[in-house]
Amino acid sequence: MRLSALIAGALAIVAIPACAWEVIRLSSDPVPATSKEVRETGPFGTIVRNVSDASLTPYVPDKPNGTAVIVAPGGAFLMLSIDNEGEAVAKWLNSQGVTAFVLKYRLLETGADFPLQMMRYLGNLGSLRTAVEPLRPLATADGEEAVEWVRANAARYGVKADRVGLMGFSAGGAVAVWTLTANKPKSRPDFAIAIYPGLLPDAIAVPQKAPPLFVAVAEDDKLAHDDSVRLAAAWQKAGASARIVTYENGGHGFGMKKSGKASDAWTDALADWMRTQGLVGK
Template identity: 40%
Template sequence: MWRSPTLALMLLATLASHAQTVKLWPGVAPGSEHWTQKEQVEKNTPVGTVIINVVEPTLTAYLPEPGKATGAGVVIAPGGAFVALAIDREGNDVARWLQSKGIAAFVLKYRTMEKRLPGIPANMDMDAAAKYGIADGIQAIKLVRQHAAEWHVAPDKMGIVGFSAGGMLASEVLLQDDASTRPNFAALIYGAPFGRMPNIPAKLPPMFMAWAQDDPMARDDVAKFYGALLAAGNKPEAHIYSAGGHGFGMKQQGTTSDQWIDAFYTWMVAQGFTGASVGQLR
C-alpha cells in the first residue's frame, strides 16, 4: 500500500470537520504522463467555482467527527462535460451537507480534457473524454476502501454520486467488469452514459437517480439509461422533477428538485447505509 507525505498528514488524529486533500495516485496518473496543460480555477462563474485542465487528480475528504460517523462513505464526482468541474455546487457543497449527516464525503477532482475554446466542444466523443475520469473514479473507490479504518468508513457502505458528466463517470464505475471493486451503491444526478450504451448486468448494487423534466441537456439520455436498467432486471429509485433544469446541484431555486439531497439521504437510510432508520427521520 502506498502512502504519500500528504496522506500521512491526513491520517493524523485530527481528521474531523476540516477538508483535507490527498493525491489519488502514488505518482503521475496513468495515461496522462505527457499532458502539459495547466490547471486553472475560475471563481464566480454562473455555477460557482469551476476547475479546468485537471492533470493531477485528488480526493478532498470531508470527514464527520468519529463519534457521529455512520460508517457510510460517498465519493462525489462533479459535472462539467469532462472539460471542467463544477467543484462547489456539485462537489464541496454536497460534501459538507453529507458530512453534517455523519457521512464521510470525498470530492473527486478527476482529470478533464484540455479546454482550448469557450463552451463545450462540438461533436465531443464523450466515451473518449470520460476515459481518464472513469479510471480516477475506480481508483477513488479503491483508495477509500484501503483506508476505511482510518477514515471511519465501512468498506461495504462505500458509494459514489455523480452529477451530469460525473454521473456518466459514476455509472461506468458501477458497471465495471470487476464486480468486487464496484461501489456498494451509486447515485446519478442528471447524469448517465452520454456516449455508447454500455452492457448492463442484472443484480447491480442499489441505485438512486434524479433529474428534471425541463433538462434539455441530459433528460433523454438519463431516461434511456433508466429504461435500460429496468430492462436488465435492476430497480433503481428514480425521482423525476417537473422543474429544475440542468445542473441544479445544491442550488436552491424554489422547485421540488431543491429537495433531491434529502430524498437521497432518506434512500440511503432505507437501504441500510447509515445508522439511522426511516422512522427516526419523521
Template identity: 40%
Template sequence: MLRHVCYLLLPLALLGNPVRAAVPKVCDLPGVDLPAPAAANRAPESWGYDAQTLMVRNVSRPTLTPVLPAPGTATGAAVIVAPGGGFFGLAIDKEGCQVARWLAARGVAAFVLKYRLNATPADESQFKVELERVLRGGKASFSLPEDTPPEAAADGLAALRHVRRHAGQYGIDAARVGFMGFSAGGFLTRTLVARGGEDVPAFAAPIYPNMEPLVVPGNAPPMFVAIGQQDFLLKGARLPLVESYLAAGKPIELHLFSDDEHGFGMGIKDKTSDGWLDTFYHWLAMRGLLAQARPASR
C-alpha cells in the same frame, strides 16, 4: 452524445473569464493524490471564480479530498462525489464540496473527486473561442467526448479502491462505499456501474446523468437517479436507463422533478428539486446503508 449537449453541460464559468482563485485547494482541505501517469505538454491546472462558482480546468493530477463526519456522528457509510462540467471543467464547489459537507454533517463520509479532464487551452479567452467553434462543428485544439474518457474512469476506480483500502483510517465500512456524480460526473457514475467489475460501488447515484440505455452487470448496485423533467438529457417519453435496470431485475429509484432543468445542484429553492438530498438520505437509510460502522478488518 456529449457532442450535442456539451455546451449545456459546461457551467457558465467555463465560457466566461473567471477571476483566478487565490487558493486552489478542494474544499479548503488537504487531498490525497491518486495514481496517474505524469501528463506531458499539458496546460497547467486552472482555477477561478465566476458568479461565485468555483471552477477548475485542465486537471492532470487526480486527487480525492475527504470531508468526514464529526467524531461520534459517523454512520459508517461513505460516498465519493464527482462534480460535473462536460469533462472540460469541474464545478468543484457547487457539485462537490457543498454536497460533501451536507453529507458529512449527517454522518456520511464524503470524498470529493477531482478527476482528470480533457486538455483545453490555458488562456480562458482562447478556450471560449475554441469551444464555441467546436460546438458549431468547426475545428479546434480539442474535441468533445462522446462518453466518459478512460482517464476519468480510471480515476473513479482509483478513488473507490483508495477509500476501501483505508476504510479503517476513515472510520467507514468498506462494504458501504458508494459513488455519486453530477452531469458528466453522472456519466462517470454510470461507467463505474457498467465496467467497474469487482470494484463496482456499493450504491450509485447519478444526478442528471446520461439517460441512455446501460449494460447492467450482474453485480450492479442499487441506483438512485434524480433529474429534472425539463432536462435536455431526457429524450421523448421513455427512460432507457431506468428501463435497463428494471429489465436486469436490479433496484433503481427515480426522482423526476417537474419544474427543473439541467444543473440544479443541491436543489433550487421554490422548485421541486429543493430537498432532493433529504430524499437521497432517506433512501440510504431505507436500504440499511446508514447503520453504525462495523469494525474495520485488520
C-alpha cells in the same frame, strides 16, 4: 441571462486559491497538459479546469456512520463544478453522518477560449461525445481507483469497506456509470447515485450483481433527462434495484444551489432512499 453576457462574464473569470485540504493523488499516468490545473470563479460558479492528475479530497463528519460516498462533479469534461456539485454536496453528506470524498477526475484541456468552447460543445453534444471518447478509459480508471482507494483505507476514516458508494453529477454521472459497467469486483461500488447523468452510451450494460441505484433529474433538463430515464430503466429491466425521482422543473446543473424550483427537494429524496438502504440513520 443572454449568451453574450454569459460569455463576457466568463472571460472575466477571477482566479481564487484552492483551500489546503488533504488531497490524495490517484493517477499513475497523468494526462500530459500544457496548462496547469486552475480553480476559479465566474458565471459557472466555482470550478476547476485542466485536471490532468486525478485526486480525492476527503470530508469527514464529526460522527461517521460507516458510509462513504465518492462525489464526482459534472462539467462536460471541460471543468468540474467543484462547489455546487462537489464540496457543497460533501458537506451535506457530512450532515447525514456520511464520509465524503470529492473526486477530481481527468478532463479535456482548455485554454483562454474555455467559455466559448463550453458553449459550442453544449450546443453540439455529438461533437462533445467524440472529443470525450479518448478520455473515457482514463476517467473510468479514475472512478475505479477512487473506489479501490476508499475501500482499502476505509478504517482510517471510520468507514465500512462494504458501504462505499459512487455519486456523479452530469458528466460525473457518466464517470459513475462507466465505473459501474466496467464490472470489476474490486472497484464496483456498493451503491450508486446518478444526478442528471449525461453522455451515457446508447446501450447501457447493467453489470451482474448491480448495486442499488438512485437517479434524480428534472423534466425540463434538455441535456440529461432522457439519459437519466434510460439508465434507471436499464437497471430495472435487468432486475436490479433502482429508484428514479423526476421533478417538474429545475433544468440541468441544479446541484446544491436552491432555486425555488421543484428540484430543490432532491436531497430530501436521496436522504430517504439512503435510509431505506440502511446507509444513514432514521
